[in-house]
Amino acid sequence: MAESVRARLSELRREFHRHPEPGWCEFRTTARLVEELRAIGVDELAVGPEAYDPDDRMAVPPEHRVETWYDRARDHGVDDDLLEQMAGGNTGVVAVLDRGEGPTVGLRVDIDGLFIEESDDGDHLPAAEGFRSETGETMHACGHDAHMTWGLATVEAIKDSEFEGRLVAFFQPAEEVSGGGCPMAESQYAEGLDYLFAAHVGLDHPTGEVVAGIVRPLAMCHVEVTIEGTSAHAGKAPQDGDNAIQALGTAIGNVYGIPRHADGMTRVNVGRVEGGTASNIIAEGVEAIAEARGETTALMEYAKDELTKRFETAAEMHGCEADVTVASESPRADSDSELVDVVADIARETGGIDTVVPTADFGASEDATFLMQRVQRDGGLATYLIVGTDHPTSHHTPTFDVDERSLEPGVEVLTNSILAVAEDGP
């Protein structure tokens, strides 16, 4: 039998780091999680459609992309039965420990990577030490490799403890596109959770610091835009075209100019564009991916509506038509102070932790808020905690890295917080 997860924290994290997969394409990742969870020995293991209703998934990528990663996983030797169960992009796994009478405690970690080409600079530790992403196009640039490692080690530690109650560990796909939070929150496994712990590494907090809860995560929506125009020969008949690229240019300029809102923070971004065919053809069509965020759900809606209007009128201006579709959304949900206190108390007693911050402004978006909202609505308590790590550059950049000294404290804080609420309540 394999050595315990807790003895292999760095090794495991580096392995996950080498194989980042994008949202709903975490075939190899899920298979490795299943393998480790089976080794740990859990009471219930629900993969993909066993864990959630596939119809609840958001931001599922186009079929051909899912297939590419599916094939890649098969080529890497992933078990066929497991693969088949995840066919069509039904990745992720929920693991359950049932240990007698006691509260039901949820633990949520996310498992997807990002479309960022990882740096191969000698100063970038994963490159220097040989665990850089092997895919060439994706990267664990947000620390989900560490999250999965925490998740496995925590399940293992709880299993080995005197814990009484039920532990439900959600290994959630597609967090980066806000696609996996909703199906997990709608799942039968989300029923009756008395407590929920979600965790993130880093976020500009240094190694040795724990933030026990967050306030003000941004509500977010992710939209897909298509602009359709009419192609024409750019030299012979420029006036006959309805120029989708010109419409796009106008839309971009104006989307970033959506007025700031006095009620609070908003964010907008056009993160990807692609369109047109050749230099001498007026572009018939373009596609864009964009997002809107807000300090409250209402502010996000404001930004989304304005963004939509700007794309539509820019298209109209150039004789084109724009279609703006919401691919996924996540609400705002704040940490409960009772649970924040539990985590803070535990963190203060944890080795390697020298600073404990009760709560911090989150300032970004997270679809963990779906699960948090579900738990809070059902009368439970939820928190989203941050375990600091020294990261050389920002999240979502090619040279992002995790300080592995934050792996063990993360496991301890999660494990002991779960044990604390199971024993004493908050």
Place this chain on the structure above:
Amino acid sequence: MAESVRARLSELRREFHRHPEPGWCEFRTTARLVEELRAIGVDELAVGPEAYDPDDRMAVPPEHRVETWYDRARDHGVDDDLLEQMAGGNTGVVAVLDRGEGPTVGLRVDIDGLFIEESDDGDHLPAAEGFRSETGETMHACGHDAHMTWGLATVEAIKDSEFEGRLVAFFQPAEEVSGGGCPMAESQYAEGLDYLFAAHVGLDHPTGEVVAGIVRPLAMCHVEVTIEGTSAHAGKAPQDGDNAIQALGTAIGNVYGIPRHADGMTRVNVGRVEGGTASNIIAEGVEAIAEARGETTALMEYAKDELTKRFETAAEMHGCEADVTVASESPRADSDSELVDVVADIARETGGIDTVVPTADFGASEDATFLMQRVQRDGGLATYLIVGTDHPTSHHTPTFDVDERSLEPGVEVLTNSILAVAEDGP
């Protein structure tokens, strides 16, 4: 032996139509041309690097794209030796007939297709009659399938005639990206041409009309643009990004706003854009393909310089850097009136031709001007003639088609014009 080309005009054109290949990727196309030219029996046949210096090529696509089409051609059973000769994108062929004393006459046709997905509408003849493009992504939407058919049939007809002199037929790749004109013009085969005929089908002239020469083709340049910025998390730290997509938006808006010039026509187009990764990441980079044209070379330079400045300052505005590289250029060259008269006289006597227009404004760009300029500089005469065809929609659109009644008159006009100058001079 195969039936004569002239008996198979429609069949041949439709076969070419089914297999459009983009510039410098015309592997299958060149192979078919070689096959037919061998069947006709020419005196000299120069494929790829035998015909021109590969270093003179412009607008060569990235290696992986060339390879995709190379592999596709191999899968279609193209001869390995021929393929190897064209490896790396050295497509096209020059055929020579040497028939005793007499002038050297050039004939130039182009052979590439466009990245346009052909219509599968029942009203679109190629779809209805089963010769729609089989590639799924490219299309002969500018009539080069007809041009090649003319070229083969004309070589055959000259061979079968009393022609005395030398006929050099240039089957030129990559016209659509202005990439093949320069190497053909620099080729040894372009030396000593007394006359040059280049021909195009359609261009808004109906079936039954011939335009014997063109004036004012636009000088053109094709540029590739890269904008490099800095990625950042769009929710957590939007101010840390240098937004390449925002720079692109500003550049697009301003490129189309380059002032009209009082000295004559200019054209600008941003024909393709692609960049960014995900909705929540400030885009680190984008790529664009654009072009500038002008009624004179000076006007094209004006438009190109302004376009470059706009991309560069838009990038600077957003903390990015833009690199604008000229991929290919073509000069302006007008038809010589002496040769225009020859073609006009021949056309008036040609069956199926009821209208003859001496010259027309061209209004577009053509890299045939490289060969024309070369011939004119060396003391020869050149014309670019148009054989009208009823085309249901504009060139470069998914429902473009050629009226096949224009195939035979095209062959006759070309053949008889060549015979006329060989006999009598202009």
Place this chain on the structure above:
Amino acid sequence: MAESVRARLSELRREFHRHPEPGWCEFRTTARLVEELRAIGVDELAVGPEAYDPDDRMAVPPEHRVETWYDRARDHGVDDDLLEQMAGGNTGVVAVLDRGEGPTVGLRVDIDGLFIEESDDGDHLPAAEGFRSETGETMHACGHDAHMTWGLATVEAIKDSEFEGRLVAFFQPAEEVSGGGCPMAESQYAEGLDYLFAAHVGLDHPTGEVVAGIVRPLAMCHVEVTIEGTSAHAGKAPQDGDNAIQALGTAIGNVYGIPRHADGMTRVNVGRVEGGTASNIIAEGVEAIAEARGETTALMEYAKDELTKRFETAAEMHGCEADVTVASESPRADSDSELVDVVADIARETGGIDTVVPTADFGASEDATFLMQRVQRDGGLATYLIVGTDHPTSHHTPTFDVDERSLEPGVEVLTNSILAVAEDGP
């Protein structure tokens, strides 16, 4: 009695130069013209509403501006009766000589200045020699001061000649805004004109050159745009504003990006903008003045329609409303070749003229085309001729100036052309 006009060409031109008045505000200018015409002694003198129907005027400025110039003229001692006749902006004068049997010949000159602050640089002759504009804000930067001088001297010369027939001299207001051509063309004085001569100085033709006619003047329209939004406090509630300045910014960028048209030249310009109130208020409204031109009336209509659409959709994008009103338009009309020949013959015999160009592309707009079109429609002949002048900088710039050596040849060419058609017909 005053010395003859012909003896005072430079003096008169410089006096007009010192007092430029904008369109429909040429009160002082008209009064001086009347004074000189009375001194010459004409048979009929029609001022303002006597010459045309005020309702036919286009591009009349707002009342308060007309009043400002009205008051200024009164302060300069312009005769009260004359002023009253012109009240409300009915400036300009038509003078008639009736001299027995013969053809009716029209002569048209324009009289308005531009809103350009004249250079006070020592190198600028009007500044150096003390006849710079005295208004501080307007300038004869297009040579209408020379045109008026020509007009007066030609009337005088015809009067002193053996001319038989009827001469109608139109001193037309508001050419720069295309406002005066229409009412003059609709006037009773435009009835029955057998010939019409209109003249312009310079236009990049040097001293000593005459262009006997023009082809391809651009059709033009002048539009006034209002964008109405909603003001709000830019710090407290930016989201409550509908930002008219932001809408304007988007419109400007896109108006200049109207696609070039393959059928010929188009022009667009946003020439003046004004709006908003203070830095901390989201702008409630802006006004803009713009124009569209085309090589044909259809091309002008294309540019005008696109310009209108761009302003309207840009406004909509920002929650505003745009109103685009056509203030004035002028058609295209080309010179008649028979009259071009007359002028060319005369010019060749005129002292000081060493180059005669039959016709030139005009490339700009002129509301003389209204009168030309009227005459041509009624069966008469018209030409618009250019008398070259060395001008140091372009028309419509602060250092534009006229070479006064072109004054006398201009008078001679006009006078002798009129005499020629009166005697011999074209």
Place this chain on the structure above:
Amino acid sequence: MAESVRARLSELRREFHRHPEPGWCEFRTTARLVEELRAIGVDELAVGPEAYDPDDRMAVPPEHRVETWYDRARDHGVDDDLLEQMAGGNTGVVAVLDRGEGPTVGLRVDIDGLFIEESDDGDHLPAAEGFRSETGETMHACGHDAHMTWGLATVEAIKDSEFEGRLVAFFQPAEEVSGGGCPMAESQYAEGLDYLFAAHVGLDHPTGEVVAGIVRPLAMCHVEVTIEGTSAHAGKAPQDGDNAIQALGTAIGNVYGIPRHADGMTRVNVGRVEGGTASNIIAEGVEAIAEARGETTALMEYAKDELTKRFETAAEMHGCEADVTVASESPRADSDSELVDVVADIARETGGIDTVVPTADFGASEDATFLMQRVQRDGGLATYLIVGTDHPTSHHTPTFDVDERSLEPGVEVLTNSILAVAEDGP
């Protein structure tokens, strides 16, 4: 002698409302304040340059505008000596009461109006009851009419009370353009202030509510922008122009697109634009007034720097030059909690006040922060309090109005807070 101010609150406010004057042009306003202060009988009265160093003034308007309002004031019969003292735009007055031993207490109210044309709608009370602005172009749309009324009544009430100490009342000009705060803060009268009370009406707080202090006022800067290009004839030579209006359009679009900042609120606005001359001239120059704000001074600097860069690169893109000059700035300063408590306690006991909010987010900018910062730096305490008023529409809109039921409670809260700190300290 006049009836007491406190008996004429509404009458006085309405009189101020009828005569709004813009910043540094409050000649009539200052004269009326002086008149009332003399009637009350204060110990010291410093008008304009007696109160501050004119060189410290910011955002002084152009001379001709100052003169227009100066002349208007003279025409309204303002005393010549007083006017002369204010010549050149040195408006405003400081009044001092010296009443034995005790602390020095400052009171600051602002006195300028805005360039907004007041509504004449029958539903707008000032229009219905006949006290609408008489200037036609300016308006007290931010309640400074109420502030002056409070200020006078408070001085009167303190004078009539048992107050011991020194009261310095600053009637500050040019708040709307952040122009008057700095000179007042630099003034000798700002020395040695132990306490400072500044007050504002409304700001979305209803009648009956008092906010005892503010936090997070935005740091602000006000900039003036000039773009210089080259004029040209838009029809004849569009390519010769360097189009200042096109540069402006690009700048506007991009200024509003300055990235949101994760550290906190920012604001940008281009509030006024003017440029160009005529529709047929490429614009040689434009002027714009803009502002940048930030939740901290650093954030304001970020927005200001980005705004400057966008104007400069947009100008460069179009061959123009942009000059961006900071006309005025104000820092961030928060209310001191000790003084907030004093005001809150007083407010709770004040008739007509039913809700007391300790502090509120300010969200806008205020140059009272200069005086607050000065006092706090010197060891004193400062607060900026808000007396709610039901206002039908937002501040800075044409239908803004003050509920006059808030006049008397405002006076009471200010008076009793001053008395409280004089007696007991905070």
